[in-house]
Amino acid sequence: MGLLAATAVGACGGGDGGDGDDGGSAAEAAANETPTLQGVQRTPPLAVGAVTLPDAANAGEDLTMRARPGALLLVYFGYTMCPDICPTTMSDIAVALRKIDAAADVDVAMVTVDPARDTDEVLSEYMGHFFPNSGHHALRTEDEALLASAKEAFGVQSEIEEHAPGTDDYEVAHTAVTYVVDEAGNVVVEWPFGISSDVMASDLGILLEEAA
Amino acid sequence: MRKRWLALMTAAAMALAVGACGGDDDDGDANGAGDTTAPAAAETTTTVAGTLEVTEVWARNSPMNATRGAVYMQIANGTATGDALLEASVPAEVAATVEVHETVPATETTDTTMGMGSDTTAAMGTDTTMGMGGSDTTTPGAEMMTMREVDEIAIPAGETVALEPGGYHVMLIDLAGPLTVGDTIDVTLEFREAGTVVVEAEVRETEM
Helix, strand or coil: CCCHHHHHHHCCCCCCCCCCCCCCHHHHHCCCCCCCCCCCCCCCHHHHHHHCEHHHHHHHHHECCCCCCCCCEEEECCCCCCCCCHHHHHHHHHHHHHHHCCCCCEEEEEEECCCCCCCCHHHHHHHHCCCCCCEEEEEECCCCHHHHHHHHHCCCEEEEEECCCCCCCCCCCEEEEEEEEECECCCCCCEEEEHHHHHHHHHHHHHHHHHH | CCCHHHHHHHHHHHHHHCCCCCCCCCCCCCCCHHHHCCCCCCCCCCCCCCCEEEEEEEEEEECCCCCCEEEEEEEEEECCCEEEEEEEECCCCCCEEEEEEEEEHHCCCCCCCCCCCCCCCCCCCCCCCCCCHHHHHHCCCCCCEEEEECCCCCEEECCCEEEEECCCCEEEEEECCCCCCCCEEEEEEEEECCCEEEEEEEEEECCC
């Protein structure tokens, strides 16, 4: 896990070895310091503002991949049968939001890469479980082309494991990254799986100040 | 007489299992028959074969509709002999099936897509496509993750192996109901050398 984080941070070149324990600089960032985001950044950032997907947590209305004004939107691609990575990521995000008391300013969306098993109800309940105090979105579509284009916009790959027709017990390999999207529809930072909730909290603190 | 034997075995199993996971599970002792077992202090590390200690056993609480869960733990092999976790089980009222799994990059599984994936872990923004196309936008260093069942988890002599998020885990399949914070689950572990070890998993939101 630490290795993954270090790799990701190494790739962006902006981090400090990824231990995330910057307590001082992030919290006291007030005037003179330029706090650094520790997740992965790209120049230019991914632009995802044109992506829309139906939101099962909102009666199927389309959600556009842009944050509300002054807020941030976290987007993650996963599936609810995933017993390890996905709940761990959701839980880490929830912990990060609590650490900086930002539940009201950060919305979280999961796009299911397994729409066959993740029904509207299952997916909505899943997101409500992890984020009772935040705007949360359960993005689901059975339109393969639509899902494919959404994945492509984020650089997400997923693959349903081969299984006998009618069986229900398969895995879905998927890119495990959380994308932080701003009001303009830009992905301002990316957190590959393994990044700690401390790092998430730190990055969010910086970004929310900029967003406000 | 048989009952007392059972109580002894249970207490012994419990005693050796209760590591640092906050467990003073005082339900293990039969009334007053208890002090023939190994030292029953919470930190005991004695087993029949040597010193195998299972600690920090926890499971994440789950959404209402979740059908799968994961149990994590630390396994410390203080003996001079390599051991291995072979299988695990839980009561049927918790889950129907239990398997031991490992979270891995998708390239490490046998049913990988085309592409021999020799460069998938390169750090510097290497093309990590699995042949799915559209990989230009993939986060540098990120790759598809999946899980696979493993036959055993080796616990080398003198080492501690962690079952933790993103790595090995005991997977609960077909949960009978959601796992709720505060619940405890009896997990029966089978080791090649140490034999059967029963541990108590705490249901928590997170490992911290």
